[in-house]
Amino acid sequence: MHHGLAAYRATGAETLMPYFFALLARAYEIAGQIDEGLAVLDDALQIVERTGARWLGAELNRHKGQLLLRQGRSEATEELYRKALNIAVEQEAKLWELRAAASLARLRRDQGRHAEARELLAPVYGWFTEGFDTPDLKEAKALLDELA
DSSP states (O other): OHHHHHHHHHTTOOTTHHHHHHHHHHHHHHTTOHHHHHHHHHHHHHHHHHHOOOTTHHHHHHHHHHHHHHTTOHHHHHHHHHHHHHHHHHHTOHHHHHHHHHHHHHHHHHTTOHHHHHHHHHHHHHHOOSOTTSHHHHHHHHHHHHHO
């Protein structure tokens, strides 16, 4: 992945770099290399800010929060989940909104804030009218059922 990213970056192209960095960060997460994943996501977020290509901004912030949560940094995680949710709402990006809301709802559930978690996730889930067999909607539904 590193060689491929270096070759792509050498072309001067940056538009898709945040996406590729997100994939690399996920690989680091799977490998348990959280600090490396966080560094890659920081690079991706810097590109987003520099280029203005914000289409992946919500998901990058959510993923960074997810990695911080694995380090036990729940306060910073909540801040990033909220940021991801705000970006997704602003962009009307319903999938990113669902993912951010589900992540924040899981965090609140784990903090014993079940009612808040349900109130946050239910309206976002309720927006969808199809695609209920997709992993994101299945996970959201399972979380809502658990919070009921």
